[in-house]
Amino acid sequence: MSVSNGRAFLAIPGPTTVPDQVLQAMNRPAIDLYSGDHLDLTASLLADLPKLFRTRGHAYIYAANGHGAWEAALTNVLSRGDHILVLDSGRFATGWGEMAEAMGVSVEVLHGDWHSAVDPNKVEERLRADAKGDIKAVLVVQVDTASSVANDIEAIRAAMDAAGHDALLMVDAVASLATMPYQMDAWEVDVTVTGSQKGLMTPPGLGFIAASDKARERRRLNANLVTRYWDWSFRDGNEHYMKYCGTPPEHLLFGLRKALDMLLAEGLDNVVARHQILADAVRAAVARWAEAGALSFNITDPAHRANSVTTVRTKGFQPKALLDYAREKCGVTIGIGIGGLEATAFRIAHMGHVNAPMVLGTLGVIETGLKALEIPHGKGGVEAAIETIAGVVKA
Numbered sequence: 001m002s003v004s005n006g007r008a009f010l011a012i013p014g015p016t017t018v019p020d021q022v023l024q025a026m027n028r029p030a031i032d033l034y035s036g037d038h039l040d041l042t043a044s045l046l047a048d049l050p051k052l053f054r055t056r057g058h059a060y061i062y063a064a065n066g067h068g069a070w071e072a073a074l075t076n077v078l079s080r081g082d083h084i085l086v087l088d089s090g091r092f093a094t095g096w097g098e099m100a101e102a103m104g105v106s107v108e109v110l111h112g113d114w115h116s117a118v119d120p121n122k123v124e125e126r127l128r129a130d131a132k133g134d135i136k137a138v139l140v141v142q143v144d145t146a147s148s149v150a151n152d153i154e155a156i157r158a159a160m161d162a163a164g165h166d167a168l169l170m171v172d173a174v175a176s177l178a179t180m181p182y183q184m185d186a187w188e189v190d191v192t193v194t195g196s197q198k199g200l201m202t203p204p205g206l207g208f209i210a211a212s213d214k215a216r217e218r219r220r221l222n223a224n225l226v227t228r229y230w231d232w233s234f235r236d237g238n239e240h241y242m243k244y245c246g247t248p249p250e251h252l253l254f255g256l257r258k259a260l261d262m263l264l265a266e267g268l269d270n271v272v273a274r275h276q277i278l279a280d281a282v283r284a285a286v287a288r289w290a291e292a293g294a295l296s297f298n299i300t301d302p303a304h305r306a307n308s309v310t311t312v313r314t315k316g317f318q319p320k321a322l323l324d325y326a327r328e329k330c331g332v333t334i335g336i337g338i339g340g341l342e343a344t345a346f347r348i349a350h351m352g353h354v355n356a357p358m359v360l361g362t363l364g365v366i367e368t369g370l371k372a373l374e375i376p377h378g379k380g381g382v383e384a385a386i387e388t389i390a391g392v393v394k395a
């Protein structure tokens with residue numbers, strides 16, 4: 001028996017659900033890349049993207065996924081042999097660091113564990129010890145999509161300032177932009193990297209960067225890793241094709257335009273509040289289920305749990321059995337654990353185009369699976385989620 005036919009739900013942390021309006025905006029013929037319409041589209045995107053990052057700095061759009069945007073960021077500000085510091089809190093900052101290493105950068109990892117956020121005191125301590133200023137950049141993720149930790153970027157900036165260190169602060173906001181507060185200028189972030197397919201509700205294939213003046217100055221002065229495709233200076237050129245270093249990824253841009261319209265119409269603060277409420281609902285359910293001991297939060301401190309994804313640890317059962325049940329029997333795809341957590345965790349995504357029925361439906365399916373598979377769990381997880389939402393969202 002199965003009850004999976006109907007609209008399939010994707011509850012994985014990227015790619016996320018693409019709104020029908022975004023899909024429809026893409027369903028049109030290609031346009032002339034030299035036309036005024038296309039120039040206007042590009043200008044509007046480059047004007048609106050910085051609003052998401054809350055920066056007056058420059059945005060760049062790449063036909064690339066998040067990994068491409070990572071490479072873009074590194075090549076524009078670093079030179080072969082530069083030393084950088086990677087703040088580990090899961091899989092993604094270290095992955096970014098591995099990419100830098102492959103490019104000839106000397107990479108030092110400030111190790112963390114997968115259960116807590118980066119400790120700003122340790123960052124300060126390490127930077128204080130670097131009196132000569134060898135460390136050229138500090139790399140960190142705002143949300144690590146494997147561990148589901150949310151790092152405090154503002155506190156990390158404060159730690160860098162307290163150490164009086166001049167390194168660039170480079171932040172991966174792929175799994176957090178438009179889901180949690182982000183203040184690029186107020187937090188003095190130099191480079192922010194993100195992608196289209198998570199909070200931005202657009203199909204995979206676009207990478208974005210926002211760069212501060214200081215970062216762009218680095219590019220001009222001494223970044224010898226730069227290559228033409230990623231080069232900000234080339235993309236700063238006047239001709240339209242230069243903005244993309246070739247033919248623009250037109251249909252993705254049509255989709256992105258619609259997605260940004262939707263986010264800006266809702267209002268960024270409301271978008272963030274929606275994610276907060278829905279994440280609180282997920283956490284209320286997980287906390288209830290966890291009472292029987294077979295499930296637990298991967299991130300110990302509630303203050304550092306992401307509002308975009310929740311990694312749930314499992315004990316005494318294979319998460320695959322639960323995920324297979326959810327997908328095959330009930331039509332909801334839930335994220336697997338990654339980076340070594342395949343057999344001991346699953347991930348519930350609550351990011352992007354999500355609303356109460358999608359989250360309550362997903363939680364309902366997980367609870368159904370826990371019951372059907374006879375996995376020990378505290379009763380009433382969905383009820384706890386409902387109480388959370390009803391407690392905040394008033395008539």
Ligand SMILES: *Cc1c(COP(=O)(O)O)cnc(C)c1O
Pocket residue numbers: 014065066067068092141143144145172173174175195204
């Ligand atoms: C998804 C993700 C990436 C990588 O993005 P791709 O588009 O898969 O290359 C990088 N960082 C974080 C935090 C992510 O969640």
